[in-house]
Structure formats: C-alpha cells, structure tokens
Amino acid sequence: xxxxxxxxxxxxxxxxxxxxxxxxxxxxxxxxxxxxxxxxxxxxxxxxxxxxxxxxxxxxxxxxxxxxxxxxxxxxxxxxxxxxxxxxxxxxxxxxxxxxxxxxxxxxxxxxxxxxxxxxxxxxxxxxxxxxxxxxxxxxxxxxxxxxxxxxxxxxxxxxxxxxxxxxxxxxxxxxxxxxxxxxxxxxxxxxxxxxxxxxxxxxxxxxxxxxxxxxxxxxxxxxxxxxxxxxxxxxxxxxxxxxxxxxxxxxxxxxxxxxxxxxxxxxxxxxxxxxxxxxxxxxxxxxxxxxxxxxxxxxxxxxxxxxxxxxxxxxxxxxxxxxxxxxxxxxxxxxxxxxxxxxxxxxxxxxxxxxxxxxxxxxxxxxxxxxxxxxxxxx
Ligand SMILES: [Zn+2]
Numbered sequence: 583x584x585x586x587x588x589x590x591x592x593x594x595x596x597x598x599x600x601x602x603x604x605x606x607x608x609x610x611x612x613x614x615x616x617x618x619x620x621x622x623x624x625x626x627x628x629x630x631x632x633x634x635x636x637x638x639x640x641x642x643x644x645x646x647x648x649x650x651x652x653x654x655x656x657x658x659x660x661x662x663x664x665x666x667x668x669x670x671x672x673x674x675x676x677x678x679x680x681x682x683x684x685x686x687x688x689x690x691x692x693x694x695x696x697x698x699x700x701x702x703x704x705x706x707x708x709x710x711x712x713x714x715x716x717x718x719x720x721x722x723x724x725x726x727x728x729x730x731x732x733x734x735x736x737x738x739x740x741x742x743x744x745x746x747x748x749x750x751x752x753x754x755x756x757x758x759x760x761x762x763x764x765x766x767x768x769x770x771x772x773x774x775x776x777x778x779x780x781x782x783x784x785x786x787x788x789x790x791x792x793x794x795x796x797x798x799x800x801x802x803x804x805x806x807x808x809x810x811x812x813x814x815x816x817x818x819x820x821x822x823x824x825x826x827x828x829x830x831x832x833x834x835x836x837x838x839x840x841x842x843x844x845x846x847x848x849x850x851x852x853x854x855x856x857x858x859x860x861x862x863x864x865x866x867x868x869x870x871x872x873x874x875x876x877x878x879x880x881x882x883x884x885x886x887x888x889x890x891x892x893x894x895x896x897x898x899x900x901x902x903x904x905x906x907x908x909x910x911x912x913x914x915x916x917x918x919x920x921x922x923x924x925x926x927x928x929x930x931x932x933x934x935x936x937x938x939x940x941x942x943x944x945x946x947x948x949x950x951x952x953x954x955x956x957x958x959x960x961x962x
Pocket of ligand 1 (some may be wrong): 835
C-alpha cells in the first residue's frame with residue numbers, strides 16, 4: 583500500500599463551532615477580508631473585517647476585485663463563509679494575494695497554468711451548505727463568462743489554514759438547495775470511491791459518508807431543522823471533500839465542468855441530474871469490457887459496495903445502487919438538465935469537452951464518445 587493525503591491544516595467540526603472563529607482569526611491576522619453575502623450573520627458571530635459580498639459563482643473579475651480590495655485595505659487574512667462559490671472565491675483571492683499576478687497566469691485550461699510558488703495568505707473556510715467539501719479541497723473553480731467556460735486554480739498551497747464546519751449554519755438551507763448540494767456530496771463520495779486513484783484512507787471516508795447520506799439526506803430535505811440530519815450531511819460533505827481532493831472524481835464532474843461553463847445552473851444541481859446515469863453507463867461499460875481485466879472486476883466490486891451501503895441490503899448488485907440513487911433523485915424532485923436549457927443538439931459538444939475534462943481522468947473506465955453521448959442524453 584502506498585498513498586499520499588493532504589488536507590486543511592486544522593478542521594473544527596460541530597454545532598456552534600462558528601463561535602470559535604473570532605479567537606482563531608485574531609491569531610492568524612490583523613485585518614480580514616470577509617468573502618460572504620451573509621454579512622449580518624458574520625458580524626453577529628463577532629467576526630470583523632472588510633466585507634466583500636459575493637453573489638453567484640465566482641468569475642475572474644470578481645476575484646480580481648477581491649484581490650484589489652484586500653490590497654487597498656491591507657488585509658492579511660481571508661475568511662470566506664458561504665457555499666462552494668464563496669469559499670472558492672476566498673481561496674483564489676488568498677492564493678493571489680500571496681503570489682501576485684492575474685488569475686489567468688495560473689488558471690488551468692484557459693490560462694497559462696503556471697504553478698503557484700507560495701502558500702496562500704492565511705485562509706479560513708466556513709461552509710453554509712452541506713455539499714461541496716470546498717473547505718478541504720485544493721482548487722477553486724472560476725468562471726470566465728466571455729469564454730463560456732469554468733476552470734480551476736489548483737495547488738496544494740491553496741489548502742485552507744482552518745476549516746470550520748458548523749452544521750447549524752445549514753439549518754435554513756431551502757429544500758431544493760438541500761437536495762442539489764446533498765446529491766453533490768453523495769457524488770463526491772461515490773466518484774472517489776470508484777476512482778482509479780482511490781486509496782485505503784479515502785475508501786474509509788467514502789463508505790462512512792455514503793452510509794450517512796443514505797439516511798440523512800431525505801430527512802434534512804423534509805425537515806430542514808433536523809439538526810442530527812444536518813450534522814450527518816455536513817460531516818458526509820466534509821468526508822467527500824477530503825476524498826475528492828486526494829482520490830479524484832469521475833464522469834459526473836467531467837460533465838459538470840463544461841455544463842457549468844455553458845449553462846447558468848448551480849454545480850450541485852448539474853451533478854444531481856447526472857449521477858444515476860453516470861453510474862448506469864459506467865457499470866454497463868465495466869460489464870461489457872473483457873472480464874479478464876482485473877481493474878474492471880475491482881471496479882464492479884466497488885459498485886457492489888456502493889449499492890450495499892446505500893440500500894442497506896447485503897445481496898444488492900451494482901444496478902440496485904443505480905435504482906436507489908434514481909429513486910432518491912425522484913423523491914427529492916431533482917430537475918433534469920433540460921430544465922437549465924441543455925438540449926439534444928448540445929450533446930456532441932458536451933461529450934467532446936467532457937472527454938477532455940480533468941475529472942474524467944479518474945473515471946473507473948475509459949468511456950467511448952458514444953457512451954459519453956449516451957450518458958448526457960439520458961440526463962436531459
Ligand atoms: Zn461536485
């Protein structure tokens with residue numbers, strides 16, 4: 583066995599953990615840039631600094647403005663509180679403040695992809711959704727509206743100094759957001775588990791996370807104020823972040839990247855719409871592949887464990903796991919991709935872009951162009 587694992591320097595988890603932020607922040611810097619749209623709440627918690635409100639998923643320009651404001655106000659600490667968008671914005675700003683230059687100097691795909699040379703300035707991530715796990719990942723997804731693409735800044739230097747996961751912050755999340763972010767969390771537990779880069783440590787996290795989502799997600803969706811269900815989802819989301827940052831993702835995220843660039847839809851909603859079909863196509867491809875390939879057998883065994891963990895039945899087969907996820911998506915009223923304007927004529931371009939996406943590299947089996955088109959067509 584050989585693996586490597588890296589995460590945030592410090593993780594604080596628990597109901598009420600937000601109250602620990604002011605003391606921790608005081609030790610990490612003198613003046614914080616506060617990346618959030620929940621300014622009132624962050625002030626009530628005693629967290630002070632220069633507000634930088636963020637609306638929607640971060641663009642290159644938003645990050646540039648944040649860097650400029652932080653420089654003008656001599657900020658030496660960044661605190662981001664919100665969903666994946668706010669955390670990714672804060673993560674990118676903290677990285678650029680330490681490294682100088684423009685986001686395009688370092689951005690994958692549409693930028694020059696230069697490595698970040700220096701660790702980010704101190705960065706505190708406080709998630710308010712239970713889905714992205716961005717508080718413990720090493721990348722920030724940024725949109726370039728002009729190019730209609732999203733791309734990542736990525737570096738081990740970008741891991742947050744402190745992640746504060748307080749499930750109480752998710753109590754007011756509306757049902758549709760609970761569903762889409764929660765299914766993103768589930769995707770980020772299934773994909774690293776069947777990933778070609780899975781390791782023994784992330785396997786433990788993924789199985790425990792799937793077990794929690796199997797019971798907690800429906801409960802949190804029906805009753806947002808069920809703190810036990812919210813805490814289980816917040817923990818599962820954290821486990822997903824720990825896993826994806828160290829074991830990679832797969833076909834769902836391979837498609838979510840180009841879809842997110844071309845259509846105005848939240849990341850979690852795209853993942854939710856894709857998940858059952860990606861599982862179905864992957865499992866069918868693995869079954870159709872030559873049986874003598876050990877890695878394919880291993881991947882099918884992993885899908886068997888996914889199915890048994892989710893359904894709670896010892897006799898479940900990989901396909902039963904697909905059925906279970908499909909039923910969950912129907913129960914949680916997940917809209918199909920067509921709800922965001924994706925049409926049949928977009929299929930070839932999306933399949934081609936997904937084939938080249940970085941997440942696709944860790945998919946358990948190489949999918950053909952036909953299989954990729956089938957996957958995305960099913961999700962329409
Ligand atoms: Zn995701």
